[in-house]
Amino acid sequence: MLTFVLKRLGLAVLVALTVSFISFSLLFLAGDPAAALAGETASGEDIEAVRELYGFDRPMIVQYADWLVSALQFDFGESYYFRLPVASLIVDRLSVTMTLGLCGITFALLTAVPLGVAAAIRPNSVIDRVALFLSVAGQAMPSFWFGLILIVVFAIRLGWLPASGASSPAHFIMPTIVLAYYAMPAIMRLTRAGMLDVLSSDYVRTARAKGAPEGRVLFRHALRNAIIPVVSLAAVQMGFMLGGSIVVESIFALHGAGYLAWESIARNDLPTVQALILVFSMFYIVFTFLADVLNAWLDPRMRSS
Amino acid sequence: MKTSWQKCGQGLAGVLLAATAATGAAWADKANDTLRVAFTKELENVDSYFNSSREGVVLQRAVWDGLIYRDPATNEYKGNLATSWEWIDDTTLEFKLREGVTFHNGEAFNADDVVYTVNFVAKAENGVKTQRNVNWMESAEKVDDYTVRIHLKEKFPAAIEFLSGPVSMYPDEYYAEVGPSGMGLEPVGTGPYKVVSVVPGQRFVLERNDSYHDSPKGQPSIANVDIRTIPDVNTQMAELFSGTLDLIWQVPADQAGKLAEMDRFTVKNESTMRVGYLTMDAAGRSGDTPFTDLRVRRAVNHAINREELVEALLKGASRVVSTPCFPSQFGCVEEAATTYEYDPKKARALLAEAGYPDGFTTELHAYRNRDYAEAIMSYLNAVGIKTDFKFLQYSALRDLNMKGEVPLAFLTWGSYSINDASAMVSQFFKHGSLDDARDDQVLADLSVADSSTDPDTRVAHYAKAIERITDQAYWAPMFSYNTNYVFTNEVDYAPTPDEVLRFTTMSWQ
DSSP states (O other), X not given: OXXXXXXXXXXXXXXXXXXXXXXXXXXXXXXXXXHHHHOTTOOHHHHHHHHHHHTTTSOHHHHHHHHHHHHXXXXXXXXXXXXXXXXXXXXXXXXXXXXXXXXXXXXXXXXXXXXXXXXXXXXXXXXHHHHHHHHHHHHHSOHHHHHHXXXXXXXXXXXXXXXXXXXXGGGGHHHHHHHHHHHHHHHHXXXXXXXXXXXXXXXXXXXXXXXXXXXXXXXXXXXXXXXXXXXXXXXXXXXXXXTOOHHHHHHTTOOOHHHHHHHHHHTTOHHHHHHHHHHHHHHHHHHHHHHHHHHHHHOHHHHHO | OHHHHHHHHHHHHHHHHHHHHOOOSOOOSTTTTEEEEEESSOOXXXXXXXXXXXXXXXXXXXXXXXXXXXXXXXXXXXXSSEEEEEEEETTEXXXXXXXXXXXXXXXXXXXXXXXXXXXXXXXXXXXXXXXXXXXXXXXXXXXXXXXXXXXESSOOTTHHHHHTTTOOOOOHHHHHXXXXXXXXXXXXXXXXXXXXXXXXXXXXXXXXXXXXXXXXXXXXXXXXXXXXXXXXXXXXXXXXXXXXXXXXXXXXXHHHHHHHTSTTEEEEEEEEEXXXXXXXXXXXXXXXXXXXXXXXXXXXXXXXXXXXXXXXXXXXXXXXXXXXXXXXXXXXXXXXXXXXXXXXXXXXXXXXXXXXXXXXXXXXXXXXXXXXXXXXXXXXXXXXXXXXXXXXXXXXXXXXXXXXXXXXXXXXXXXXXXXXGGGTHHHHSSSOTXXXXXXXXXXXXXXXXXXXXXXXXXXXXXXXXXXXHHHTTSEEEEEEEEEEEEEETTEEOOOOTTOOOOGGGOEEO
């Protein structure tokens, strides 16, 4: 198990390095950071001055090495745009995104898994149809539109919830629903398919033949096996949500990490983008790793392999 | 992490609570004497020398003062932190300063503040973001506590305009201590509003400066201003509807039209200094391009229906522009410009004459207003110029532009709200890296116009430059932009044509 963990960690470091290097090169190809920094009103000389000041005239590989050495000491530099330390900027924005991401995945799992199970128990029933309808609608409805509809209903018509901002728990309700609704269909369909598969398997028939109570059959025997792919999917969804949703964050004016990343790319704010990409890739790596461990715990067969 | 979970739990539990308690709309606004405003863009740094956005100008005018003030209605210059000024020679300006002014932190304003501010911002290595706002100044020198001289690098007649705009005065001791980052987080000025709190990029809370000096800006009326950044215009409108915002601006024409039909809101439209134009690679920097031929450039000018663009797309206070500058700018002589009426037949004939009877295909670059760009493309297509459309980020397009790799582009320029033709025409036609015309005659006229201290000489030479640029059709100037201000009926405000929100002139109805 230890070698497995160490191997996985080594791999994770390599993935993080590769991702950061590729993103660094891509950002260089995408535009001239000096021109972006100097701003709309800058002249050619201003831009040259900026280029020298920030060292953009050095070879890319040197700049990357420089960044890497600092990053290893948790020094991500200063944002070119805000002129504030990147680390504090990201911590500030991540708290919003993490709150939203955790709420979103929790809400998605709490609604999608029971619905998926219920749909599998009674295939083609009303509840299955409703679940199918919800998942098709969720897949088809763009989040910006769904978000605005919620705002129109709950903020303008009913006046129950604030339309935008992040200053109280109530501010997170609508964004959570929008974010979760986007993740729900896949989780629900996968739960349903897994459950249907498992419920028709021999060991479930055996369990029922033994006279095990239905609840025990469903949750101890069936769901535990059916949920394994859902765990992997939820881990990816979680990574996606913690990467921040640009759409949800900008509609609800949440100023999270996703919106920051999007804006920073447009501003050629290299230190911020680099640090964010590193953080986002770490999320994916950590959650995939945790999902593997969780799956190993759920399914003893995985532990030995 | 723990707090995130807690917040999440509270949030989910809050659904029921909210449903029953109905936290309700309208968190009292006029009652609290607090004006709630939305910004669309995240402002990088409140320190006005270290941002280049419109939002930054808005805060700059509220928090700080310049030595001089330009009345936005009459364009007349009045003393603000200075009471009078005179040119000692072509490159030296002497100011008598206003006495008894204090900064928000209690520091007294005097010549030392002016000297420190000017010497700091004029030094290129201090990295002021928009160098052309400050790089005409060499240094400042104290004559006595309330007399100061600013030395210019060379003759620069637009100095007064710049001193009434982007150059504001900072407290020397405080600025020396905290620098631009500190100033951005806890700004201190002499202006009509004090800054109560700053959440970088997200929220700015201002409070009326009750001991504001007798400034031509006028005394502030509204006690508090609460500004939040809300990137999505639909969300801004939702907040306006639900009574949690009082004023939004830069509202797109179609939305503003709908809002204008509602009784609760006032919609005001004002022009801005931003001009939209097509630039053509007349110098052939991008290789073999048809735009080196004058007839082709004139054909492009004849192909565009400027009136229709203004009426159907830009609407409001926008107007057709034929000059490579904004008509209100000093030196922007409209009569000098050749105007090209909409005449697709003539455009086709000119193209045929130039050897393109079936037209040609060219790249068209743009970075904003995709809808306008598409309309422009359809005009060009109609006369046979087919376009390979490239929509880029501003910085990327600018990069290509500087390298001279752009044959045809739809660009815009806002002149940083500086009411002098040098801020636009001289920016692009003096053989800099963005100059696709590279006309020596234009360069010569602009050089005289930019540096002469005699207003008549300036006007005459700008006129000659404009005449040459438009006759040679280096650009196809098209229209000016406008912006919509929407506010609740409780607010009284008359926007100015320079796209700067002035909280000082806002009041409750």
